[in-house]
Structures are given as structure tokens and as C-alpha cells.
Amino acid sequence: MNSTATGASTGTGKERRGARRYALEREVAPHVDPRWAEAMLIELRLQGVGGAHVGEALGEVDSHCAESGEEAQDAFGDPVEYARSLGLPTSPEQEPTATARAVLPTVVQLVGMFLTLWSVPALVAGDPVDVSVGQALGAVVLAAAVGVLAWRAEPVLRMLVHRPVVGALAIGAGATALVLPLLLLQTELFAVPAVPALVLGGALLGLGVGMELRRATGLRSTDPVVAPLQDPATTARRRREGRRIGLLGVLLVPAWTVVVAVLLGWLAA
Template sequence: MKIETHTPHIEPDWAEAFLLELRLRGVGGQRIGAALAEVEAHCAESGESAREAFGDPAAYAVELAPARSVVAPDVRRELGTSALGLGGMLLTLAAVGAWQSGARVEVTAGIAAVLVLVLVGTTLVVSRAEQLLRAVVRHWWVAMLGATLPIVLFVGVLLLGRQTVFTVAAMPAFVAGVALLAGSTARSIRTADTVGDPVVGPEGAGGAGTVGEDRVTRALERVGPWLFPVLTVVMALPLLLI
């Protein structure tokens, strides 16, 4: 997805790499906008390309912001919210299925193992947040592997670990699942409503350095908080109709 920085005299790939590196290093939106506007003004006046004038975008970003990145807290918050939503969805669906069959919710060895894997994976992602984010933004296949491998692993573990560890009544499990979904949704909405740190160029720069959001991004931001509840309802309907 192309990032529009309103800097027509800067090569688009240079501007994107420069912006992403500064973001990964924890630089604020206004400071990034000012840096982009400064590069744009120089290139417009001198006729040089950004690479000719400032060199490699990542290296120039390091010169401007040598301090260490501070992205881990945001990643930790998002992972925690997603874990709540995923747990609530799985528990609610298990409760609906058990209620339909007149049985109790069975917690198997596979489910317990998946929960442990989620905790371990979340810890690793948080502790290596900066390295993982760099890999994702630079190599599309890393994001694909990160999205598919855990699913394959979890399904395999669930299929192998079918031994029942303990059982829970359907209604308490359903209430707990809905509570987790509500908590995840509330956290997502609160995060979405929080004023972010948009990249904005300085006044008098004619909009240079200001990154505009596209319609897809705005739509995803609105739908995102309701993703797990919607998925739960869609997946529960076939169980209720059986």
C-alpha cells in the first residue's frame, strides 16, 4: 500500500523507507512531518533527488534519531487485546456447541497447550517487537508466514491433544466467553478513540510531510474493534442451526 506524503520531489520509495524507519525508532509524527518537509524543500530547490542529497533513507533516519525505538508498549497492548478476543471467541463457540449437544465444555490437552503457546508467542513477540516489525515492513512473506504458521501449529496441536483435562458447564463458559469478548471490544474501542500521533508537516509547508489516510485504512480502523464479536456470531450461527 502506497504511503502518500505529499512530497512530489522525493522518490516515493525513499520517502516511505525514511518514514517507516523513523516510526520504528519511536519518532513523533510532527517531527517526522518536519523532516519530510525539509527534505522536500531541499530537493525542490536544488533539483537533486533525495538519495543524491541525503543518501540511504534508513541511514539518514538513524542520523536524525539515534535513540532506541519505543514501539513495544503499543505492540503489547494490541497483543493483549487480541488474546482476549481470541480466547473469548473460542470459549463462546465451545459453549454454544456444548449447549446444543446437551454436554459440558471439554477443556482438552490441546486447548491447554495452545494457551501456553499463545502466552509464549506473545512474550517473544513483545520482547522482539522492533526486529519483527522491521522484518514485516521490509519483507511481505514474513507477514504471510506470521499469519499462517501459528494457525497450522494450533490446529495440529488441537487435533493431537484430544484428551479431556476437565469439563465446565456450558452456561458459565458462555458467560465467561462473552465477558472476554466484551473486554476485548471495549479495549479496542478505547484505543481507537485515543488521539494518535499522525504524521503532520509544519505550517507553511503547503501540506508537505503530512501523511493522508486512505479509505481502506479508515474502514479497517472502524471495523477492527468489532472483528472478534462479528466472527463469533458468524461462526456460531451454523452451530445453532444444526
């Protein structure tokens, strides 16, 4: 009795998770296996295809399956190969220059965050901010990582999606390359007063947040998948959801900065 109830509860939980996971696929292509539609959608997004073209391609597959009664796998084959065969144009927002503009606010925030966190303990202790060789090298590594992401975003995203273990190892290696110089190369290059450094760090953090907010609330900040003849209300809802997620992401760096700065100040005191 109890095991049956537990199994039913687990099945219901899995169904709910599946419904949430494939909500977009079921809405845009209700006659297509959602797993097949998801694989096709992810591949087109990795290619940098805009939401309208993705929705149109999925809509064509859905129309065929609805009219013929065939499964998408039987009619079109492997979803990834089919998506690649379409040759759809890349969205201008996915070009390297556009990607660089998109990550610039985050870079500004990170610079402001590091400068703020370096300044707080020095300010509490009444000392200047010592800039070490490791800190300078870490900044170079961070800038190089951002440059690679802006220049070759698609291979990086493919690795994270299709090879998550390799992606996690790569992220760990990058984090190690960023942290090790801070720990091992502590020779001082120069020192700056703590108050101006803290003011500059806060200003850069605020500037980055402002840039990110402007981008997150802009008309082109989201590119939802839009099915053919989709009603404007659904499109507007998806844009609102995308902006809401973007706004939450904007708060991550400043919130983390405040928490860590308070901790570092307390430890320094």
C-alpha cells in the same frame, strides 16, 4: 485500436493506484521521489519514531530538494540508511509496555472468542464444555506469541515488511503450532457447564471490544505523520481516518465470532 485503448486504460489504472499508494508521501514531501520518501517513512516507523518527528524529517528533505533541485537519492543517499543515521527518538507509544497495553484488548477478545466457540456446540448438544490438553497448550502458544510481539515488535514488523515471504511462512508456522495441539492432543483435562462458559466467553469478548473501542477513540489512538507547519484541518482529517480504520479493526473479532458460532451451532444441531 482496441490494444491502444486497453494500454491507456491500464496505464490510467496504474497511475491511480500509484496516486493512492503515495498520497501521504506526496502531501508531506511533494518535491521528493515518493518511492524514496516511502522507504524513509517506513524505516522511521519501524524504529518507532512518532509521526511529528517523521513529518519533520521528511519536510527537511523536501525543503532541500525544492531549494537545490537535487534528487533525494543524490543528496541523501539510500533512504533506509539515511533514516537510520538520524537517530530520532522512539515514541513512548512504541515502547514494549505500551505495545503490551495495545495488544491486551485483542488478547481478551481472542480468549472470549475461543471460549464462546467452544461453548456453542456443547450448549446445542446439551453437553458440558470439555477442555483438552490441546486447547490448554494452544492457549499457552497464543500467549507466548503475543508476548514475543510485545517484547520484540520491531524485528517482527521488519520481517513482514522487508521479507514478506519469510513472514508469511512464519505466520503459517505459528498457526500450525496453534492448531496442531487442538487436533492431536484431545485428552480431556476437565469439563465445565456450557452456559457459564458461554456467558464468560461473551463477557470477555464484550470487555475486549470495549477496551479496544476506548483505545481506538482516544486522543492518543492515532499518531499521523505531520509535516512542519501543516494546517490543523489536515492533521484532524488524518486522525479521523486513523480512528475510522481502527474502529473497523475492532469489529473483526466479534463479527467473525458471530459468523463461526452460528455455523458451529447449525452443525451441532
